[in-house]
Amino acid sequence: MSDQQNTPPPSQNLGEQVVNLENDLTSLRGNIVNSLMMGDSIFGEAGHVDIRNEVKRRNIELKQERDQLRDDIDKKEIIIQKNNRDFSDVKDTLPEVQPNKKLHVIEDYTVAFLTISYLFMGIAFIYFYTATSNEKLNAFFRALLIFSIVSLIVLLILYYLL
Numbered sequence: 001m002s003d004q005q006n007t008p009p010p011s012q013n014l015g016e017q018v019v020n021l022e023n024d025l026t027s028l029r030g031n032i033v034n035s036l037m038m039g040d041s042i043f044g045e046a047g048h049v050d051i052r053n054e055v056k057r058r059n060i061e062l063k064q065e066r067d068q069l070r071d072d073i074d075k076k077e078i079i080i081q082k083n084n085r086d087f088s089d090v091k092d093t094l095p096e097v098q099p100n101k102k103l104h105v106i107e108d109y110t111v112a113f114l115t116i117s118y119l120f121m122g123i124a125f126i127y128f129y130t131a132t133s134n135e136k137l138n139a140f141f142r143a144l145l146i147f148s149i150v151s152l153i154v155l156l157i158l159y160y161l162l
Contacts, residue, residue, distance in 0.1 A: 118154075122147045 012020075126143040133139030 118151075122151070 125147055126140065129143035129146075130136055130140045133142075
């Protein structure tokens with residue numbers, strides 16, 4: 001309510017103001033009683049007790065769940081710390097920042113197999129090129145030079161792709 005609605009017009013005397021206040025109080029009292037009766041019909045006369053018990057029960061459930069989750073987290077942290085101790089000697093020997101390496105050829109068996117296959121192909125190329133030529137020694141060095149140049153080009157291409 002704004003201040004303009006509460007202030008009586010200047011033409012009312014004191015008696016009329018008292019009567020208006022009594023009427024306002026009676027209507028407010030009726031609104032309050034109606035609201036209380038509506039609340040009792042929805043929740044019952046002792047609805048606040050039921051709600052309080054439900055809230056108390058829910059709080060107990062949530063506290064139990066929180067304690068269970070904390071215990072679970074503690075157990076998992078213990079497992080993590082135990083596993084960290086198992087590898088602490090390895091961690092101590094390694095530097096903090098690991099160097100970036102492009103490709104571990106020896107560790108990657110697929111790349112090692114492809115490299116061996118490529119070398120076998122190169123040896124076969126050199127052999128057939130030399131066998132089909134009239135000058136064997138000159139053809140051998142020419143085939144070796146061609147294979148070396150092709151290998152360097154393939155190496156550069158793979159270097160920039162990987």
